[in-house]
Amino acid sequence: MSAKEALLNESNKDYALQWCASVIVHDAYHSKKYHDYQTAHGHSPGSHPYPPIYVWAGETIERECLAFQKKVCGEIGAYQTICEYLGKCDGRYCEAPRTW
Numbered sequence: 001m002s003a004k005e006a007l008l009n010e011s012n013k014d015y016a017l018q019w020c021a022s023v024i025v026h027d028a029y030h031s032k033k034y035h036d037y038q039t040a041h042g043h044s045p046g047s048h049p050y051p052p053i054y055v056w057a058g059e060t061i062e063r064e065c066l067a068f069q070k071k072v073c074g075e076i077g078a079y080q081t082i083c084e085y086l087g088k089c090d091g092r093y094c095e096a097p098r099t100w
Contacts, residue, residue: 018078022086026069030056033064062091 012020037051054061070086 016079016082018073018076019082021076022069022073022078022082025072026065029065029068030061033061059091066091 008020008023012023034051034056037055041051043049066086066089070083073083073086
């Protein structure tokens with residue numbers, strides 16, 4: 001993930017459009033946190049220094065992103081299975097080792 005773009009990897013290609021939309025919303029919230037910090041601290045988007053990682057990533061931010069993702073899923077009438085899955089997420093998956 002980049003603070004400037006949301007990417008869906010190949011594993012998402014067969015998922016419901018509602019799921020893909022919710023993933024984009026989730027990543028967009030990370031980007032919002034990143035850019036809000038830059039704006040609040042007088043940095044134009046894309047400038048240095050980068051915001052501290054805790055501003056836009058980590059368990060606390062994941063929970064905020066998940067809450068927004070769940071809200072949007074409710075608004076778009078996402079499948080119940082998607083809503084149930086998101087309801088089980090606690091934001092700690094950000095601690096998992098990444099291969100991307």
